[in-house]
Amino acid sequence: MKIVDARVIVTCPGRNLVTLKIETDEGIYGIGDATLNGRELAVVAYLEEHVAPALIGRDPSNIEDIWQFFYRGAYWRRGPVTMSAIGAVDMALWDIMGKAAGMPLYKLLGGKSRDRVMVYGHATGHDIEGCLEEVARHVEQGYRAVRVQCGIPGIASTYGVAKKAGERYEPADSSLPSENVWSTSKYLNHVPKLFQAVRERFGDDLHVLHDVHHRLTPIEAARLGKEVEPYHLFWLEDCVPAENQSAFRMIRQHTTTPLAVGEVFNSIHDCRELIESQSIDYIRATLTHAGGITHVRRIAALAELYHVRTGFHGPTDLSPVCMGAALHFDTWVPNFGIQEHMPHSEEIEAVFPHAYRFEDGHFTPGEAPGHGVDIDEELAGKYPYRRASLPVNRLEDGTLWHW
Ligand SMILES: O=C(O)C(=O)C[C@H](O)[C@H](O)CO
Numbered sequence: 001m002k003i004v005d006a007r008v009i010v011t012c013p014g015r016n017l018v019t020l021k022i023e024t025d026e027g028i029y030g031i032g033d034a035t036l037n038g039r040e041l042a043v044v045a046y047l048e049e050h051v052a053p054a055l056i057g058r059d060p061s062n063i064e065d066i067w068q069f070f071y072r073g074a075y076w077r078r079g080p081v082t083m084s085a086i087g088a089v090d091m092a093l094w095d096i097m098g099k100a101a102g103m104p105l106y107k108l109l110g111g112k113s114r115d116r117v118m119v120y121g122h123a124t125g126h127d128i129e130g131c132l133e134e135v136a137r138h139v140e141q142g143y144r145a146v147r148v149q150c151g152i153p154g155i156a157s158t159y160g161v162a163k164k165a166g167e168r169y170e171p172a173d174s175s176l177p178s179e180n181v182w183s184t185s186k187y188l189n190h191v192p193k194l195f196q197a198v199r200e201r202f203g204d205d206l207h208v209l210h211d212v213h214h215r216l217t218p219i220e221a222a223r224l225g226k227e228v229e230p231y232h233l234f235w236l237e238d239c240v241p242a243e244n245q246s247a248f249r250m251i252r253q254h255t256t257t258p259l260a261v262g263e264v265f266n267s268i269h270d271c272r273e274l275i276e277s278q279s280i281d282y283i284r285a286t287l288t289h290a291g292g293i294t295h296v297r298r299i300a301a302l303a304e305l306y307h308v309r310t311g312f313h314g315p316t317d318l319s320p321v322c323m324g325a326a327l328h329f330d331t332w333v334p335n336f337g338i339q340e341h342m343p344h345s346e347e348i349e350a351v352f353p354h355a356y357r358f359e360d361g362h363f364t365p366g367e368a369p370g371h372g373v374d375i376d377e378e379l380a381g382k383y384p385y386r387r388a389s390l391p392v393n394r395l396e397d398g399t400l401w402h403w
């Protein structure tokens with residue numbers, strides 16, 4: 001089998017999504033997700049100029065060699081743009097091989113380690129009462145695990161909180177970055193009260209999660225971890241920016257709250273120290289941004305040695321193609337923890353028909369060969385690209401802060 005075509009499809013059914021389609025001389029094609037939120041066209045250019053031409057004529061079954069060719073062969077290694085491009089190629093090649101073998105991807109990877117994949121949903125509210133209502137709605141829908149993000153009194157807009165009650169939260173909300181204001185002290189005073197209220201209302205069995213979105217310093221993160229200990233979070237996510245991996249050793253010494261990190265990571269080298277020092281409990285690097293299945297399974301294997309489990313990133317800025325491939329990976333990977341789930345809009349679901357299904361707080365990947373996600377190119381063509389940027393954060397005195 002030979003690759004005869006590789007094309008990038010950009011569509012914006014409510015948000016920008018980038019898909020790589022690789023076609024073979026045997027009529028089998030595969031698709032991969034290459035979406036990098038707010039930087040979509042950088043990956044498109046990388047794929048179109050540097051990757052697609054070099055794919056033509058290759059045997060798609062040489063997945064490992066093709067991965068090495070684009071990683072080592074680029075000389076300039078790593079980084080979200082490069083690794084998203086490689087991730088899309090890799091996902092599409094695994095899709096092709098699954099289709100050629102007539103097997104769902106999880107079987108190619110080594111078969112089922114579990115019957116179904118537990119996901120967590122997103123509850124968001126402007127105040128604690130609003131959050132509790134949203135958590136209740138998720139529980140009614142069957143979710144066993146819910147991430148809870150709440151508006152902070154005295155701060156106009158907060159990460160993870162939709163503009164209006166009941167609306168979807170989409171952070172890439174304007175053409176150029178909008179500016180948010182952040183106060184660490186107001187946030188730290190509020191969050192323990194939120195989780196106290198959640199536990200009082202929903203009891204001990206519901207898994208609850210929280211995303212700090214990189215905003216604290218290590219000692220502030222240590223304080224938060226300690227103060228929410230009585231509420232037994234499933235995890236506290238991205239409590240500090242993780243460029244400085246050793247910061248987590250200090251947080252770890254102060255708290256038994258489980259820690260999750262890695263949605264912005266794109267290689268095993270970003271994760272290595274955190275995993276080897278046993279400073280975290282869940283690794284979130286996912287297939288699109290961390291070089292595809294071929295690379296993320298190395299990360300998962302390293303993590304397994306240190307009791308670290310997977311907790312893949314799964315916001316709407318990753319397309320259903322990533323979601324489908326991730327659900328196969330989750331079904332197979334021995335050290336699975338949980339999978340994030342933010343439902344895509346009806347428009348996006350129509351552009352990307354898929355075999356995966358939600359039931360009772362869990363997903364199954366389906367039995368379609370490959371990753372089981374397709375793209376309706378005609379429909380995709382009706383939604384042209386629109387520039388959208390993620391916000392920036394400033395402290396109350398105007399200092400630029402981590403968003
Ligand atoms: O889903 C999460 O946990 C996130 O933090 C979502 C990110 O803000 C989003 O992917 C940015 O593009």
Ligand SMILES: [Mg+2]
Binds near residue numbers: 237
């Ligand atoms: Mg996050």
